[in-house]
Amino acid sequence: MDITRELLDTICExxxxxxxxxxxxxHSDFEVVTKxxxxxxxxxxLAAHRVIAERLTAAFADTPQLSEEAADIDYDTRAEWREYWxxxxxxxxxxxxxxxDQFTINIALVRDGRPVLGVVYAPALDTLWFGAxxxxxxxxxxxxxxxxxxxxxxxxxxxxxxxxxRSHRGEAIDQLLSRMxxxxxxxxxxxxxxxxxxxxxxxxxxxxxxxxxxxxxxxxAVLKAAGGQVVDTRGRPVRYNETxxxxxxxxxxxxxxxxxxxxxxxx
Numbered sequence: 001m002d003i004t005r006e007l008l009d010t011i012c013e014x015x016x017x018x019x020x021x022x023x024x025x026x027h028s029d030f031e032v033v034t035k036x037x038x039x040x041x042x043x044x045x046l047a048a049h050r051v052i053a054e055r056l057t058a059a060f061a062d063t064p065q066l067s068e069e070a071a072d073i074d075y076d077t078r079a080e081w082r083e084y085w086x087x088x089x090x091x092x093x094x095x096x097x098x099x100x101d102q103f104t105i106n107i108a109l110v111r112d113g114r115p116v117l118g119v120v121y122a123p124a125l126d127t128l129w130f131g132a133x134x135x136x137x138x139x140x141x142x143x144x145x146x147x148x149x150x151x152x153x154x155x156x157x158x159x160x161x162x163x164x165x166r167s168h169r170g171e172a173i174d175q176l177l178s179r180m181x182x183x184x185x186x187x188x189x190x191x192x193x194x195x196x197x198x199x200x201x202x203x204x205x206x207x208x209x210x211x212x213x214x215x216x217x218x219x220x221a222v223l224k225a226a227g228g229q230v231v232d233t234r235g236r237p238v239r240y241n242e243t244x245x246x247x248x249x250x251x252x253x254x255x256x257x258x259x260x261x262x263x264x265x266x267x
Contacts, residue, residue, distance in 0.1 A: 001063070001083070003109075003117055003132045010059060011107050011119045012130050012140075018051040019105045019123030022090060026124060032097055040093045045069060048089035048105055056085055056107075066241075068214045075244040083111045086240065088214040092190025101125055102189035108217035113239040118221025120191045129195040131225025137198050152227045152255025153200035160259075161186050163193040163205040172208035172250075175266040194219025197255045198226035204261055205253040208233075213246045220253070228255040233265045 001007065022044035032040050049069040056065055066073060067087040078084075085107065090096060092103035101124035109117040109132075117132040129150070131137030140147045162183045164173065177183065186202045194216070196202045217240055220230045230238045230253045238251050254261050 015121040018048040045090040095189040106218035115221035118218035137226035150199040155203040155256035160203040191219035
């Protein structure tokens with residue numbers, strides 16, 4: 001399909017509708033169940049998944065969908081896909097459970113292993129970040145019709161602003177941070193980490209731990225559209241649907257490619 005502003009706006013509408021479906025649950029005493037991989041699941045994950053799946057199917061019936069809540073698709077089938085929707089109906093379920101507002105709805109269009117369009121919506125913040133390869137990256141807040149173009153900042157290399165996960169941190173990240181002479185920590189949950197780099201409010205997001213492809217694709221697309229990059233620890237662009245596994249390798253996300261971010265990776 002053609003990457004147009006009309007397409008991007010349609011995906012924004014779907015993400016907002018899905019996000020709004022989560023808010024009544026968010027503001028209630030909801031039940032949490034544990035999935036087979038020990039990750040939490042709420043009614044909100046499923047409510048958002050239903051909205052997105054129904055809307056995408058109605059609008060793009062011929063384009064496959066891969067969602068965290070409908071991921072049981074064998075690789076022989078997925079390997080035939082040149083283009084598909086990659087969805088995390090609710091990224092940051094732990095943020096949702098802790099009610100810190102930093103959870104998102106993520107929808108990406110992946111083509112030939114690359115995320116070419118992405119929408120990240122934070123329902124509790126009522127803020128959208130969205131972008132596409134040929135269109136640039138944008139932010140819209142508070143339901144306002146005013147849309148702002150966003151772009152990555154030149155890094156503050158003497159004291160870079162480094163994003164650390166609210167829910168996931170480990171020894172490898174501590175080792176990476178120890179290799180930096182100085183840095184300003186920025187605490188953020190879910191795919192918002194990609195978005196704050198895209199809007200120039202942070203410089204670097206190292207993720208030296210497990211993530212799934214649906215966790216990153218939409219934010220990756222937004223960051224790329226804003227001029228940033230997401231690469232593995234050897235500097236290769238992160239790609240999607242390349243193997244049977246739906247887990248990403250460790251990666252580095254940043255806005256300013258002139259700085260050697262890989263120098264901080266523990267050997």
